[in-house]
Amino acid sequence: MAGLSFEKKRAPRTVGYPAAVPVRVYGPGNASVDGVPVAAAPGEEIQQAVLNRLQSLAISVGAPIHATIHDDLAGCVVPLEVSADGSSRVTGEPVRLTAPRTAGTAAAAPAAPGTPQAPAAPSGPPVTTDAGAEPRVDSRLGLPYDEPAPAQTPARGFDAVAEEVLGDGPLTETAEGAELLAEPMGRINEAVRAGRVDAAAELAERTLAEASAVFGPHHAEVLHVRELSAYIAYLGDDPVRACRLSLELARLRHQARDGEAAYGNLQSAATAWRAVRDPEEGLRLGRELIGLWTDLAAEPGPAADDSRPLEAARARMIRLADRAAGAARA
Secondary structure: OOOHHHHHHOOOOOOOOOOOEEEEEEEOOEEEEOOEEEEOOOOOOHHHHHHHHHHHHHHHHOOOEEEEEEEOOOOEEEEEEEOOOOOEEEOOOOEEOOOOOOHHHHHHOOOOOOOOOOOOOOOOOOOOOOOOOOOOOOOOOOOOOOOOOOOOOOOOHHHHHHHHHHOOOOOOOOHHHHHHHHHHHHHHHHHHHOOOHHHHHHHHHHHHHHHHHHHOOOOHHHHHHHHHHHHHHHHOOOHHHHHHHHHHHHHHHHHOOOHHHHHHHHHHHHHHHHOOOOHHHHHHHHHHHHHHHHHHHOOOOHHHHOOHHHHHHHHHHHHHHHHHHHHHHO
8 A cells, every 4th residue: 555645645636436436246255346356365355355446546536436335245235435545434324135035036046146136025034133133244345244145236337247257157148159159258258367368358359350250240249259358458457448449339239229238338438438547538538438428318228317427427528628738738
């Protein structure tokens, strides 16, 4: 945490980060923050690794980071604020989520992350705690770790790609894609999980070229590989490429009238765009991002349901314009 004392002296400022950074805790050693995998170091608990990542974000933007913690282990969702000085506080009540426990629904319990499930039927064994007792709360993330794993709401953007990479679900979209791409997609995911981002990017490029030649540029499998390529570019500290790839995917999905998928790609583009530090490049990409986002928000769908990310993007454009003007004067 070098430089922490310096950050304590900095005056907070408004930043263009999302209203709440999505955090997923998958298990004792794996999590993701804003779609980027987080792994606990030897001897380190995953909660501390997540806090370290959120603190790094707070330091980078010079303001507290708000996060929404979806914890598979704890069975709850908790809103959290993390400051650059390392302090954290719960900003709302934890929301408990329960999954079916009846024999008839037991097969759903290996269900892929992001699959929503209904609460247990009255005939099923309920999830209970001692009457009147408060759940034990983890002092770092504010999460009770004595509850069963919950069902999860669908993830979008890089968070959804991270779940695919870290999970053990299907690697392809179609039967014909499975025959051609299951093996290379498995190798790509393995390289990402091992932290070999350069190797993963090279494998993804070769797989994309092969899939495009066989299926055509707009096939579901090709778009899927392009999503993975964008995510790998983001992990490889190439946010400009990640943003451009995600924007192109969002346009294609929008043209195909797939608003849900387009919005997921748009969120990926926004995540990458926030990491672009060159003001001129940020302004160019921001204009494309906001233009497409405005088009999606004008139609029924998830983009129209929440205007806050679009407002944050417009606010960041003002700051980027100020920085570009300052650089020009210098």
